[in-house]
Amino acid sequence: DDSLAQVLEALAADVARSAGRLVVDERPDAVEVASTKSSATDVVTVMDQRSQDHLLARLRESRPDDAVLGEESGGATGTSGITWVIDPIDGTVNYLYGIPAYAVSVAAVVGDPTTHGAWRPFAGAVYNPVTDELYRARAGAGSRVVRPGGEERSLTPTGCSDVGQALVATGFGYAAERRERQAHLLLDLLPQVRDIRRIGSAALDLCAVGAGLVDAYYETGLNPWDLAAGWLVAAEAGAVVGGLDGPGQDLTSACAPGLAPAFPDLVEEGTRRHLRG
Ligand code: IPD
Known part of the structure; x- marks a missing residue:
C-alpha cells in the first residue's frame, strides 16, 4: 500500500x-x-x-x-x-x-x-x-x-521520437567476451543516432532518461543492484523501460516514450543478434 x-x-x-x-x-x-x-x-x-x-x-x-x-x-x-x-x-x-x-x-x-x-x-x-x-x-x-x-x-523524459536525433547512453560489463559483443552492438547503433554517452553508472544513466538528460539508455548483463532503483525512477518519470523478456533483471533499454517501440526494437534486435548468438 x-x-x-x-x-x-x-x-x-x-x-x-x-x-x-x-x-x-x-x-x-x-x-x-x-x-x-x-x-x-x-x-x-x-x-x-x-x-x-x-x-x-x-x-x-x-x-x-x-x-x-x-x-x-x-x-x-x-x-x-x-x-x-x-x-x-x-x-x-x-x-x-x-x-x-x-x-x-x-x-x-x-x-x-x-x-x-x-x-x-x-x-x-x-x-x-x-x-x-x-x-x-x-x-x-x-x-x-x-x-x-x-x-x-x-522528472519528465524528453519527447524525442526520432532515433536519428536521439542521444543514447550505454554501458559495458567488465568481462572481455561480453564487451566484444557489446562493441558489435554499438557498431550497429552509433551510425544511426545523434551520439552515444558512456556515463559510467547504470543507476545515473536510468535517472538521466527519467530527467530528460539523455533520450535513451541500453545495456545488457546488468545486475539487480545496478538497476533496481534507477529503473523505478525512469519508469515512474514516464520512460519506457524493458528487458528482452519483460521486466526483470535483464534490463535492455529505457527510453523517452516517443522512441518506443522503434528504439527497443532496434536494441533488442541487435542484442539478440550480437549478445545471444
Ligand atoms: C557498473 C556501472 C557501469 C555499468 C556496469 C556496472 P559498478 O557498476 O553501473 O556503468 O556499465 O555494467 O557493472 O561496478 O560501478 O557498481
Whole structure:
C-alpha cells in the first residue's frame, strides 16, 4: 500500500544520502582497491565495503525483518517479503579516478531479486553525492529529483521520437567476451543516432532518461543492484523501460516514450543478434 511505500521511499532516500556523504566526505586521495571480481578491472574499493556496511547497519536497524541483497556480498534474509537491493557505489571506476559520476542506489523490491523476471522495485533512491542530487520514486507516485538546497522537481523524459536525433547512453560489463559483443552492438547503433554517452553508472544513466538528460539508455548483463532503483525512477518519470523478456533483471533499454517501440526494437534486435548468438 502507498503508506508503506512512502515510508520505504523515505528510508531509501535517507540511507542513500548518508552512505553517499560517507563515500564523498571520506574519499581518500588514493582510493584503495580491496579486491577484484569478474575481471582484473572489476574492482571493489575499501569505500564500497564501508558504504555497504553502513547501508546494511542502517537498514537492519530500521527494518530487521527485511532481506538485503548488496553488490559487495549478500546480506540478511528476511521474513517480511521485502528485499532491499543496494549498490554501495554504482560507478566504482569513476569513483576510483575521481570522475564525479557515481551514486549510491537503494531500492525496496517485492519478489526474489535473484530470479530473473520474478521481482519488481516499488520504492527507491539514487544519490549522487558529488552533485548532491537525490532521485527518488515509488510505484504509482511519479519520481522526483531533490537538488542542493532542497528544491524538488518532478522528472519528465524528453519527447524525442526520432532515433536519428536521439542521444543514447550505454554501458559495458567488465568481462572481455561480453564487451566484444557489446562493441558489435554499438557498431550497429552509433551510425544511426545523434551520439552515444558512456556515463559510467547504470543507476545515473536510468535517472538521466527519467530527467530528460539523455533520450535513451541500453545495456545488457546488468545486475539487480545496478538497476533496481534507477529503473523505478525512469519508469515512474514516464520512460519506457524493458528487458528482452519483460521486466526483470535483464534490463535492455529505457527510453523517452516517443522512441518506443522503434528504439527497443532496434536494441533488442541487435542484442539478440550480437549478445545471444
Ligand atoms: C557498473 C556501472 C557501469 C555499468 C556496469 C556496472 P559498478 O557498476 O553501473 O556503468 O556499465 O555494467 O557493472 O561496478 O560501478 O557498481
